[in-house]
Amino acid sequence: MDLAALSAWRRHLLAGDLLVIGAGLAATVASFLLLWQGDRPERAIVRAGGAIVAELPLDAPRSLTVAGPLGETRIEVEPGRARVAADPGPRQYCVRQGWLSRGGAVAICAPNQVSLALDGGGNSHDSLSY
C-alpha cells in the first residue's frame, strides 16, 4: 500500500477517534496488567519431611541446601523464579521441572521428601505442575 492510500485512510481518523483508540489501548493494557500479571509469586517455600524449613523471598539470587533421607537437595532462587538445582532422587523429576515462575507452582522431590512451592500473587491454584 503506497503512502497516498495510507493517508487516505488516515483522513478518516479525527482527533476524538484517536482519543477513543488511546483509551481502548489503555484499557487493554490495564486489563492485561490486572488479570495476567496478578499471579507473580512473592516467595519460595521449601519443605522437608512436610515441615517448612525456609521461606525465601524472590527478590535476589540465593541458594539453599536442604537435607533429606537420601542426601542433600539444592534449591536455587533468582529474581521472580526458583528451581531445584540438584537432588539425590533416582528419577530427577523435580530437577527436570526447571525454573518455576508462577504462583502456586510446585516441584516435589518425593524420594528425598523435599518440596519447593511458589507462593503469593493471586494464588488462583492450589498447585501447578507440569
Add this chain to the structure above:
Amino acid sequence: MTRSVTELPVSADDVRIARLAAAAIALTVAEAAIPMPLPGVKPGLANIITLVVLWRYGWRDAAWVSLLRVLAGSLLLGQFLAPGFFLSLTGSLASLVVLGLARPLPRRWFGPVSHSLLAAFAHIGGQLTIARLWLVPHDGVFYLTPVFLGAAVVFGLCNGLIAAHLLAGEETARAP
C-alpha cells in the same frame, strides 16, 4: 383462490431496512466461514453496515438492521436460541445502547471510528456480562478479557475505517 384479507403496506423505510439488513446478514454468514483462533473473537463485519446505517439514517434504522441481522443470521447459521445467539443479542443490544448514548458526541471530532470502537467495547462488555451471569458463572471468564479488548480495538478500528471510507466515498460520489 381467495385473496388475503390482511394487507401489509410496505413502506420505503421497510424496503430500505430489509435491503441493508440483508447486506449485514450476508456479511455475518460470510464471516462465519473465517476460522478464528479463539471462540468469541470475530471481526464483526456486519457492524460496518450498522455504522453506515446509523450515520446515514439514524439510530432507529440502525437498531432494526442490527437486530434483524442477529435474528436472521442465527437462523441461517443454526444458532437460533443457542448460547451464541444470546451472546450476539446481548452484544448487539449493548452496542445499540452505547451508540444511542454516543449520539451527542460532536461529529466534528468523533467520526465513525469512534462509534465503531465504542460499539465494539460495549459488545464485548455485554457478552462478558451475560457469559459471567448465565453461561459460565465463574470469574474465569474474565481471564481472556485482555484478548477480547485487544481484538475490540483492532476490529473496531478496521470496521470504523471501512465505514468511514464507505460514507466518504458516498459523499464525494454525490457531490458532483
